[in-house]
Each structure stands twice: as structure tokens, then as C-alpha cells.
Amino acid sequence: xxxxxESGGGLVQAGGSLRLSCAAxxxxxxxxxxxxxxQAPGKExxxxxxxxxxxxxxxxxxxxxxxxxxxxxxxxSMLYLQMNSLKPEDxxxxxxxxxxxxxxxxxxxxxxxVTVSS
Numbered sequence: 001x002x003x004x005x006e007s008g009g010g011l012v013q014a015g016g017s018l019r020l021s022c023a024a025x026x027x028x029x030x031x032x033x034x035x036x037x038x039q040a041p042g043k044e045x046x047x048x049x050x051x052x053x054x055x056x057x058x059x060x061x062x063x064x065x066x067x068x069x070x071x072x073x074x075x076x077s078m079l080y081l082q083m084n085s086l087k088p089e090d091x092x093x094x095x096x097x098x099x100x101x102x103x104x105x106x107x108x109x110x111x112x113x114v115t116v117s118s
Contacts, residue, residue: 009112022096038092
């Protein structure tokens, strides 16, 4: 847990790619597996990818499996999400947080907007 800043979002055409970054501080990287979450308008925030502390194990929601890749650099306290073959349904605000975080989690960052045009 701690301060996080998400970046890398933007407007892209369907089929395009983006790489999201999360700069973390505090206990976020020292204590927790991490995940990327997204929230589309009118939808609940949900986890789409997660990675173990060591980076050796990763998990993906069915909606992004095969298209997104989560990675981390503990030495730099950075979390990444490589997003390929983007679809309009991927449009959302993306957040990083400890894996399994629920909406009442206290330490959400501002997120980064990803908009995919058709």
C-alpha cells in the first residue's frame, strides 16, 4: 500500500497498443502482489491482470487474456501493462493496486484513461 501514479493511457485506434505504467511507493511493492484494474463508465471496477511479487506468476481476466501482459520491476517500484490488439470494450480508466483490492480500498491512484476508437 502507498502512493501510486498511473500513466501511459491515451486515445488509440482499435487494434493499436498502449503501455501503461504505475509508479509506486510505500509498501505497495514490498508487501503485495499487484494488479491492474479498470472501470468503464457505468461499470464496477474490476481486476483484469495480476502479478505475483516475484513476477513469476501472472493472471488475466478472460476479457484481456492473450492481448495484455502485466510485468513489474521491483528495483524501480514499477508496474506495467502492455496492451495490444486493443478493442473499444477496453475503454476505461485503468488503476494499479494490490492484487485483489476491492472498491473500498483506500489507496487508489487517479488512474489513467484509455480510450479505444472503432
